[in-house]
């Protein structure tokens with residue numbers, strides 16, 4: 522019965538990690554090191570810049586998600602949810618695609634010579650004052666940006682646009698919530714709410730590529746794959762609150 526003993530040891534280790542609020546889980550799961558809250562969700566884009574004699578491009582998720590939902594950029598404007606994988610060129614961007622859909626000199630600063638270096642900074646540049654203000658006025662969490670984005674949007678503290686292409690767009694009302702049972706004894710299930718996610722995302726951000734559109738039909742749905750950016754890990758590793766926050770998903774974890 523060696524296997525059974527090993528298994529319950531693992532479950533016990535994970536359970537205590539869950540109870541400790543993630544501290545022990547860091548070593549159990551080898552979670553990626555978290556950047557400072559102000560830099561969580563920051564992307565330095567350099568597919569083409571440095572080879573074209575330009576500095577890499579700075580992009581901050583928290584500053585943009587206050588005004589726009591994920592859906593705007595990752596559905597309407599076709600940015601990939603993976604750093605350095607969207608085929609952005611300066612010609613297309615200054616012509617109104619990608620960043621240029623907003624950075625057109627009207628909605629936000631445009632692609633004109635005095636502004637090149639606002640994007641092509643070569644390093645992470647984040648508006649510190651705006652972050653300090655946001656952290657002060659929004660409900661807090663322990664990980665990621667340490668901003669509770671769920672409460673911020675539900676409480677009307679921010680009203681990010683759902684669309685920049687269609688003013689009449691309204692998300693489909695689909696609020697089904699359920700628990701995803703974990704494939705390990707003693708581990709509390711992960712909770713999932715469509716309502717929470719649909720405030721930010723389009724159905725197409727998750728279905729059918731990340732998840733089957735039928736309960737329990739998603740194959741290989743385990744933590745080790747989530748840690749490889751699959752399933753929930755597509756967002757909950759570097760933009761939505763990180764995996765360190767075990768109890769936010771495994772909600773019934775005991776103390």
Ligand code: HEC
Nearest residue numbers: 566567568569570573609610611620624632633634637640
């Ligand atoms: C709103 C942000 C933004 C501004 C402003 C901006 N760029 Fe870019 N630019 C980007 C992004 C994003 C890329 C893609 C980066 C990559 O893949 O490395 C890019 C890519 C480039 C590239 C390499 C790709 C190509 O198509 O040749 C050059 C050169 C470039 N920009 C020059 C400029 C110049 C010159 C200016 C000012 C007139 C400028 N950019 C202003 C965001 C911006």
Ligand code: HEC
Nearest residue numbers: 585589590591594600602603604605606607755756759760
């Ligand atoms: C204003 C536009 C914009 C908004 C809004 C936005 N993103 Fe992004 N996102 C980007 C860009 C640009 C990239 C980098 C793409 C690239 O380099 O090819 C990116 C990359 C990502 C990545 C990959 C990060 C990495 O380090 O590899 C994830 C995950 C992601 N976004 C999730 C989200 C989620 C979740 C939301 C909503 C909470 C969101 N994004 C909102 C523009 C946006």
Ligand code: HEC
Nearest residue numbers: 578579580581584589619620622623628629630639640648
């Ligand atoms: C959906 C609209 C939208 C898109 C797409 C967008 N931005 Fe912005 N961005 C804004 C707005 C609005 C501001 C704030 C107004 C301003 O500074 O002119 C802003 C501000 C910024 C700033 C100033 C610092 C900060 O974080 O607030 C940078 C740098 C920036 N954007 C880079 C980018 C890059 C690079 C891209 C593309 C990879 C991009 N943005 C795509 C709307 C957008």
Ligand code: HEC
Nearest residue numbers: 693695718719722723724727732733734735736737738739
């Ligand atoms: C953040 C990701 C995400 C988004 C966005 C999302 N879903 Fe889902 N959806 C899931 C997951 C996870 C499951 C469960 C899959 C499983 O158990 O294999 C699911 C299951 C479903 C199911 C099956 C429910 C059942 O009881 O069998 C339907 C129907 C569905 N989603 C519709 C939608 C619609 C419509 C939208 C947009 C309004 C949407 N989903 C947006 C993640 C998402």
Ligand code: HEC
Nearest residue numbers: 546701702703704705711742743744753757764766767770
């Ligand atoms: C973003 C939500 C989320 C977070 C955060 C999260 N998990 Fe999970 N976890 C899941 C999902 C979803 C499953 C799989 C459910 C299924 O099989 O349908 C899972 C499964 C598990 C399992 C079962 C075995 C396996 O590998 O699938 C264990 C153990 C587990 N999680 C531990 C943890 C620990 C410890 C943490 C904190 C470091 C954590 N989880 C953080 C969503 C999450």
Ligand code: HEC
Nearest residue numbers: 670671711712713717721726752753755756761762769770
């Ligand atoms: C496409 C991106 C994406 C995927 C995939 C995704 N989420 Fe989320 N999730 C978000 C965003 C954005 C939020 C808002 C909170 C934030 O950004 O920190 C969120 C919030 C949550 C919350 C917080 C609810 C609350 O009331 O505080 C839970 C729990 C959660 N997700 C669980 C999951 C689980 C479990 C999965 C996998 C089945 C999953 N998520 C997949 C983007 C995603």
